[in-house]
Amino acid sequence: MATPRDDAQEVLPDPLATEPEFLVGVDGPLPTPQIPKGRRAAATFIFLTVALDMLAMGMIAPVLPRLITNFLNGDTVNAAQMLGIFGTLFAAMQFFFSPVLGSLSDRFGRRPVVLLSNFGLGFDYMLMAWAPALDWLFVGRVISGLTASSIPTAMAYMADVTPREKRAAAFGMLNAAFGMGFVLGPALGGVLGNVNPRLPFWVAGGLSLINGMYGLFILPESLAKEHRSPFSWKRANPVGSLSLLSRNRVLLGIAGLLLLGYIAQQSLMNVYVIYADYRYHWTDRTVGLSLALVGIFSGVYGALLVKPVVAWLGERKAMVLGFVGGAVGYSMFGLSATGVLFWAAIPFLNMMSFAWPSAQSIMSHEIGPSEQGQLQGAVNSLRGIAGLFGPGLFTYVFSKSIGLHAPVQLPGTPFFLAAAMLVAGLGLMIVIRQTRTT
Known part of the structure; x- marks a missing residue:
């Protein structure tokens, strides 16, 4: 298998474009990024990288809460708080x-960041x-929080x-990669977790290391040297990075919508498993299968439906559709x-798959090629x-809605709160649109 060549830095015009296109930035027109010379396997590898990363993360999703509970001798309430x-x-x-x-x-290109993160995660x-103890x-x-921060770099690679005009579909495919990872990950993690709760971690580590080794041979660089920008701590720190999102009204408004959506999503990441265990007494296998169904719909929406839906409705209306579906799904959960x-709520909840790539596509149009990494880093900072x-909020709300001392016995409260946040996001979207048309 051949290694990436030095001429991977050379660029050719987009073969799909019939005429030059330009981005509009605050400082005037910016040339559209060109496609790096090399095999189509480059973008395919990024797709597989995200899928395998999410497969590994999905494998531990059904077993991590239970492992924490075991360390705490079965105390569900304290386990919920510790999970937060x-x-x-x-x-x-x-x-x-x-x-x-x-x-x-x-500054240095996408390739080294992606590969180092893969090895670190493994x-x-x-x-x-x-781990012999909770500490x-x-x-x-x-x-894992540090090493998983490579996902924005993968997003920037796809923007490169x-x-x-095809970025919403490309980001949708990456969302499909997320879904594909969760199709097999939770189901496999649930099955392996029934054998030993630590086994999914070993398998996930092995997959991440194999993925990193594969990338050493197949992944070329996507960012040409002339499009690179000097590294600056002023831009790299969270506050400096987020300042990019306040550059104009479009970036700031979409950032607000994404923040509300991401907070709502924390209810799934932190309450889903323990909620299903508490309310329905599901086994690891059932929880894993339910998360796999979430992944199936996410993959189908991302791979097959994002492109036609965005083409039909446009990016802004596709975001509205996603937020409405998500609010309905969270409400049904509760x-x-x-x-x-x-x-039955899962297909509705996964309509959020239309919102994420549409939002990121709109934002990527507002900046030039030398800032795509900073933009995706800022989005991931959101x-x-x-x-x-989110974790502390939703697990606290859940812990206060169950048990003998709960003011109100309503286990679904975290999901009702998540639905309310998406409704607030819809309200914000309307205000932004009205402001832009006055």
Whole structure:
């Protein structure tokens, strides 16, 4: 298998474009990024990288809460609170290091950042598999938050190699990669977790290391040297990175929508498993299969429906459709007294797959090629901000809605709160549109 050649830095015009296109930035027209010379396997590898990363993360999703519960001798309430702390810690690492890695990729290229993160994630999962106590599991979560910060670089890679008008579809395909990872990940993690709760960590670590080794041979660089920008701590720190999002009204408005959506999404990441265990008494296998169904719909929407829906409705209306579907899905989760309505809510919830790529495509149009890494780092910092508040918020709300001392016995409260946030996002979208048309 051949290694990436030095001429991977050379660029050719987009073969799909019939005439030059330009981005409009605050400083005037910016030339559209050109496609790096090399095989189509470059973009395909990024797709596979995201899918394998999410496969590894999905494998540990059904077993991490239960492993924490085992360390706490079966105390569900304390386990929910500790799970919130773990989630907050993971998000804090994402918040601080996503803009750093994004800016480093703008300076040194996407390839080294993606590969180093793959190897780091693999060794980290093995550390968590070995962890003899909750403290070691805690350390592993810190490292995983750092190493998982490569996802924005993968997004920037796709922005590098995709024409402007096709970015929503490209980001949709990456969302499909997320879904494909979760199709197999949770199901496989649930099955392996029934054998041994640590086994999914070992397998996830091995997959990440294999993925990194594969990338050493197949992944060329996507960012040409003339499009690289000097590294600056002023831009790489979270505050400096987020300042990019305040550059104009479009970026700022979409950033606000994404933040609300990301906070709402924390209810799934931090309450889903423990909620299903508490309310429906599902096994690891059932939880894994339900998460796999989430991944199936996410993959189908991302791979097959994002492109035609965006072409039909446009990016802004596709975002509205996604937020409406997400609010309906979260509400159904909260209302479901049995698992039947819970399962039926999944197709509605996954309509958010239309919102994420549309938002990122709109934002990527507003900046030039030398800042795509910084933009994706800033977007991931929004996820980090959501993660700083979301895990503690939703697990606290859940812990206060169950148990003997709960003011109101309403286990679905976290999902009702998530639905309310998406409704608020719809209101913000209307205000932004009215402001832009006056």
